[in-house]
Structure formats: C-alpha cells, structure tokens
Amino acid sequence: MWGELVNKIWELDPAAHSRLEIILLYPGFHAINLHNLAHWFWKKNMKMLASTISFYSRMFTGIEIHPGVKIGRRVFIDHGMGVVIGETAEIGDDVLIYQGATIGASADGHKGAVTRNKKRHPTIGNGVIIGCGAAVLGNIEIGAGSRIAAGAIVLQNIPPNSLVVGAAGKVVPKQPEASPVQDNSAQLEELFTKLTKLEKQVENLTGHFNGK
Ligand SMILES: CC(C)(COP(=O)(O)OP(=O)(O)OC[C@H]1O[C@@H](n2cnc3c(N)ncnc32)[C@H](O)[C@@H]1OP(=O)(O)O)[C@@H](O)C(=O)NCCC(=O)NCCS
Numbered sequence: 001m002w003g004e005l006v007n008k009i010w011e012l013d014p015a016a017h018s019r020l021e022i023i024l025l026y027p028g029f030h031a032i033n034l035h036n037l038a039h040w041f042w043k044k045n046m047k048m049l050a051s052t053i054s055f056y057s058r059m060f061t062g063i064e065i066h067p068g069v070k071i072g073r074r075v076f077i078d079h080g081m082g083v084v085i086g087e088t089a090e091i092g093d094d095v096l097i098y099q100g101a102t103i104g105a106s107a108d109g110h111k112g113a114v115t116r117n118k119k120r121h122p123t124i125g126n127g128v129i130i131g132c133g134a135a136v137l138g139n140i141e142i143g144a145g146s147r148i149a150a151g152a153i154v155l156q157n158i159p160p161n162s163l164v165v166g167a168a169g170k171v172v173p174k175q176p177e178a179s180p181v182q183d184n185s186a187q188l189e190e191l192f193t194k195l196t197k198l199e200k201q202v203e204n205l206t207g208h209f210n211g212k
Pocket residue numbers: 079098129130131132147148149150151152163164165166
C-alpha cells in the first residue's frame with residue numbers, strides 16, 4: 001500500500017527528485033503510514049496505543065490525524081505542516097491535501113457527551129483537492145473530484161466536481177452615522193447682542209437707583 005503512495009507522490013510532485021527522497025523525507029508519507037498503523041490499533045480497541053502513535057506522528061510531521069479517521073488509498077498530504085483531521089472524518093482515495101488545511105468539526109460538534117461517538121466531521125470524496133489553509137467543517141460531504149481553494153471556508157455539502165473559493169461573508173452591523181457639525185455662529189452673535197443690551201439696561205437702572 002505504501003508503494004502506490006510513493007508512486008502517487010512521484011507522479012504529482014515535481015519537487016521530488018527520487019522515490020528514496022519521498023520515503024525518507026516526506027512528512028505526508030510518514031504521517032499516512034503511521035496513521036494506518038494507529039488506525040489498525042484503534043479498530044482493535046487499543047485506543048491508548050493508537051493515540052500515542054498519532055501523538056508522536058504529529059510531533060515528527062506536524063500533521064495531526066486522529067487515529068479514528070478512515071483514510072482511503074493514495075492520499076497525499078503535501079508539505080503537511082498544520083494539517084488537522086478530526087476523529088469522524090472520512091477521506092476518499094486519491095485526495096490531495098495541502099498544508100494548514102483543517103478537516104474538522106463545526107462549533108456544534110463540541111458539545112461534549114451529546115456529540116461523542118456521533119459523526120461530526122466531513123466526508124471527503126475521491127479525488128478531492130483541499131488547498132492550503134482551507135477549513136472544511138462539520139458533518140458535510142465534499143463530492144468527488146471537487147477542488148477547495150486555498151483559504152476557503154466550507155460549511156455545507158458540495159456537489160461533485162465543484163470548485164469552491166472564498167470565505168462566506170458576514171454582514172457587519174452599520175455604525176450610526178455621526179451627526180454633521182452645525183454652524184451656530186449666527187445664533188451666538190444674536191445672543192451676544194441681546195446680552196450686551198441687557199447689560200446696558202442693568203447699568204442704566206443701577207445708575208438711576210443710585211441717583212446718577
Ligand atoms: C482551487 C484551485 C485548485 C483552482 O485552480 P484552477 O482550476 O486552476 O482555477 P483558476 O486558477 O483558473 O481560478 C478559477 C477562479 O477561482 C479563483 N480562485 C482560485 N483560487 C482562489 C483562492 N484560493 N481564493 C479565491 N479565489 C480563488 C480565481 O481567481 C478564478 O476566478 P475568476 O474566474 O473570477 O478569475 C487553486 O486555485 C487552489 O487554490 N489550489 C490549491 C493550491 C495550494 O494550496 N497550493 C499550496 C502549494 S504549497
């Protein structure tokens with residue numbers, strides 16, 4: 001099984017200069033093989049051992065795959081650093097995943113006991129490409145042959161052979177418009193004149209009472 005993965009990587013990646021380089025130095029290759037081992041123990045209900053293998057695999061490769069994930073054949077994780085694949089995800093054959101992609105649960109999937117042992121993560125069809133930094137979240141299906149662009153955020157089912165780009169935009173509430181500055185100089189002028197008049201009258205009255 002690992003032989004066909006080496007051939008697949010050789011076929012896809014022009015940066016590989018020999019098959020030996022892929023076997024010795026490709027973190028995606030190591031992560032998949034260690035995952036196959038971890039998943040075997042997981043299915044035998046040796047969950048602690050399975051999780052320990054995943055833990056060390058993550059330390060060496062930078063790729064986090066939960067041992068419960070079902071992964072098909074010839075899945076190539078290119079570069080790999082920062083890839084996260086959650087427990088109930090299912091990955092088809094010939095899937096290509098770039099660094100930083102998350103195949104995870106949506107916020108709804110993190111409700112402790114209510115969601116434990118329930119399908120919370122995506123099912124990825126055969127031949128799908130998931131670009132770097134993309135987030136595919138929730139119990140959704142990505143149809144075979146679809147391409148998820150780098151940086152895309154996917155929260156719903158995607159039909160086969162689709163191209164998905166971009167993050168869903170959100171409406172940000174508008175700030176109330178600042179009221180324009182009013183010119184009150186005319187009223188101030190009028191008030192000032194009235195005050196001066198009043199001051200004069202008070203002066204006159206004071207003089208009158210003082211007998212001036
Ligand atoms: C999704 C992808 C496979 C599409 O490739 P493609 O079929 O050659 O498509 P194009 O490049 O012709 O782009 C098609 C449209 O999608 C848009 N698009 C492509 N990638 C996009 C992205 N990541 N974000 C937003 N829009 C994107 C293009 O601007 C184009 O739009 P337009 O038709 O309005 O001009 C590719 O863009 C991609 O993101 N691949 C992942 C690569 C990656 O992660 N590399 C890491 C290497 S280290």
